[in-house]
Amino acid sequence: MYVIGLEGTAHTAGVGIVSSEGDVLANVKSVYTTEVGGFRPRDAAAHHAREFPGLIRQALEVSGLSPGDLGLVAFSQGPGMGPCLRTTAVAARTIALALRIPIVGVNHCVAHLEIGRLRTGAEDPVMLYVSGGNTQVIAYAAGRYRVFGETLDIGIGNMLDKLAREMGLGFPGGPRIMEMARRGERLLDLPYSVKGMDVAFSGILTAAKAHLRRGARPEDVAFSVQEYAFAMVVEAAERAMAHLGKEEILLAGGVALNERLQEMARIMAEERGASYHCPEPEFLPDNGAMIAWTGYLMYSSGVRMRIEDTVVRQNFRTDEVEVTWR
Amino acid sequence: MEVIILKRGAESVIILDEWEGFQVVVKRRNPRSYRHPELDKRLRKERMRREARLLRQARASGVPTPHVLDVRDSDLVLEWLPFPTLKEVLGEHRDWACRELGRLVARLHLARIVHGDLTTSNMLTDGKRIYLLDFGLARVSESAEDRGVDLHLIEEALKSAHPGMEDCFREVLEGYREEFPEPGPVLEKLEEIRLRGRYVER
Numbered sequence: 001m002y003v004i005g006l007e008g009t010a011h012t013a014g015v016g017i018v019s020s021e022g023d024v025l026a027n028v029k030s031v032y033t034t035e036v037g038g039f040r041p042r043d044a045a046a047h048h049a050r051e052f053p054g055l056i057r058q059a060l061e062v063s064g065l066s067p068g069d070l071g072l073v074a075f076s077q078g079p080g081m082g083p084c085l086r087t088t089a090v091a092a093r094t095i096a097l098a099l100r101i102p103i104v105g106v107n108h109c110v111a112h113l114e115i116g117r118l119r120t121g122a123e124d125p126v127m128l129y130v131s132g133g134n135t136q137v138i139a140y141a142a143g144r145y146r147v148f149g150e151t152l153d154i155g156i157g158n159m160l161d162k163l164a165r166e167m168g169l170g171f172p173g174g175p176r177i178m179e180m181a182r183r184g185e186r187l188l189d190l191p192y193s194v195k196g197m198d199v200a201f202s203g204i205l206t207a208a209k210a211h212l213r214r215g216a217r218p219e220d221v222a223f224s225v226q227e228y229a230f231a232m233v234v235e236a237a238e239r240a241m242a243h244l245g246k247e248e249i250l251l252a253g254g255v256a257l258n259e260r261l262q263e264m265a266r267i268m269a270e271e272r273g274a275s276y277h278c279p280e281p282e283f284l285p286d287n288g289a290m291i292a293w294t295g296y297l298m299y300s301s302g303v304r305m306r307i308e309d310t311v312v313r314q315n316f317r318t319d320e321v322e323v324t325w326r
Numbered sequence: 327m328e329v330i331i332l333k334r335g336a337e338s339v340i341i342l343d344e345w346e347g348f349q350v351v352v353k354r355r356n357p358r359s360y361r362h363p364e365l366d367k368r369l370r371k372e373r374m375r376r377e378a379r380l381l382r383q384a385r386a387s388g389v390p391t392p393h394v395l396d397v398r399d400s401d402l403v404l405e406w407l408p409f410p411t412l413k414e415v416l417g418e419h420r421d422w423a424c425r426e427l428g429r430l431v432a433r434l435h436l437a438r439i440v441h442g443d444l445t446t447s448n449m450l451t452d453g454k455r456i457y458l459l460d461f462g463l464a465r466v467s468e469s470a471e472d473r474g475v476d477l478h479l480i481e482e483a484l485k486s487a488h489p490g491m492e493d494c495f496r497e498v499l500e501g502y503r504e505e506f507p508e509p510g511p512v513l514e515k516l517e518e519i520r521l522r523g524r525y526v527e528r
Binding site for chain 2: 267
């Protein structure tokens with residue numbers, strides 16, 4: 001069976017095609033960005049509406065399949081921005097109705113975990129999921145994926161974006177901060193906020209801005225923010241591993257593209273005698289393949305949805321999904 | 327004297343040592359090489375000091391804990407209490423220990439401290455008193471959520487390490503109610519946390 005998956009919870013419109021054997025045949029995307037100013041959900045949704053038809057055609061082309069070969073359509077049902085989710089759902093429903101194939105709505109966070117398991121072979125990992133809006137430590141327990149730790153204020157990626165804007169760097173901020181951090185030398189004083197398995201970042205942002213105002217080298221600020229923020233999330237993940245007795249760490253989310261974060265997570269795993277897992281770069285940020293694969297897992301374990309069940313869910317919680325396929 | 331490692335945990339090692347002629351327990355926080363060395367050093371030092379402070383405050387509030395004898399860099403030097411853990415002997419002492427444990431946790435909470443790691447292996451008893459150990463995850467908090475988590479940790483620890491002692495937790499709550507004025511919000515949170523299932527055992 002071939003499954004097409006549509007991702008569209010935030011900036012990214014992504015389309016992936018996977019086979020029931022777990023081969024990824026296509027994984028294309030288009031990312032909404034702004035030169036100035038912040039993220040406008042309605043503009044992002046308009047971007048997705050514009051891009052999806054072309055992306056779907058492109059995915060079919062790359063995979064060498066024709067529409068008639070598709071047996072299932074999956075889409076990101078939530079959590080995310082309402083306008084983006086609704087646009088994506090309309091595109092998915094259109095495919096389902098036009099091709100007369102079944103449709104399933106997928107939880108975006110669960111999809112990150114499942115594509116990570118597929119690509120890395122991790123079996124029962126603690127997932128450190130770090131992106132613009134999300135910062136969560138997720139693991140499987142008692143039939144569901146549960147959030148064991150998360151940010152108490154802003155997402156780690158949002159924090160990096162805001163810092164980048166403060167420094168006059170563009171969006172997304174993460175890659176530019178990483179470049180700049182390479183030339184940092186001095187570790188500046190910042191708040192380190194880990195409470196149990198939860199973290200908080202707004203204090204770091206405030207302190208980093210204050211350092212900049214006082215004339216600190218931006219390179220040192222970028223370096224210090226990375227050292228603090230990444231150590232915090234790695235420690236939160238480490239605590240979850242100790243608490244749950246799990247021996248694999250899996251990275252997910254766009255911020256996990258950062259080499260320093262990867263290095264820290266790898267060292268932490270080595271020191272605990274655990275294993276480190278990080279999928280290829282294309283599967284870290286939001287992508288369509290993760291939705292397609294999770295949709296397949298759900299469908300093959302008996303999950304069925306009518307069109308009426310495909311209403312989007314902006315606040316779709318990870319632990320609301322009954323994991324029927326494990 | 328030979329140095330004996332009592333426990334090698336994820337956060338720290340516990341060593342039996344000698345200090346000024348006394349037998350003592352030294353708690354040494356493990357370095358984390360994924361962290362920048364300066365940050366790591368700073369954190370270990372801060373956390374040791376916080377732990378020492380909270381141990382002393384707990385004791386001053388009527389919660390038995392080992393005496394803090396010294397804090398040096400990232401080492402905590404503690405009084406050696408040669409007693410079995412509550413995990414080992416809860417069965418013999420259940421007639422008084424469960425209720426007493428609830429009272430102690432209430433006293434701790436009234437002193438604005440949450441422990442964060444309340445398992446029966448972090449408790450010792452001489453048959454008359456219960457001593458709380460390991461304040462490594464403890465912090466100052468007055469939130470019903472944090473207090474509820476403390477109670478839930480005990481519940482989970484009893485369930486996993488002491489099967490067949492289900493009514494012990496009921497007595498823990500009785501003891502807590504005795505000592506904690508207006509425990510309503512905390513007990514409501516406990517119920518909520520149970521349903522959330524975030525702290526379920528593996």
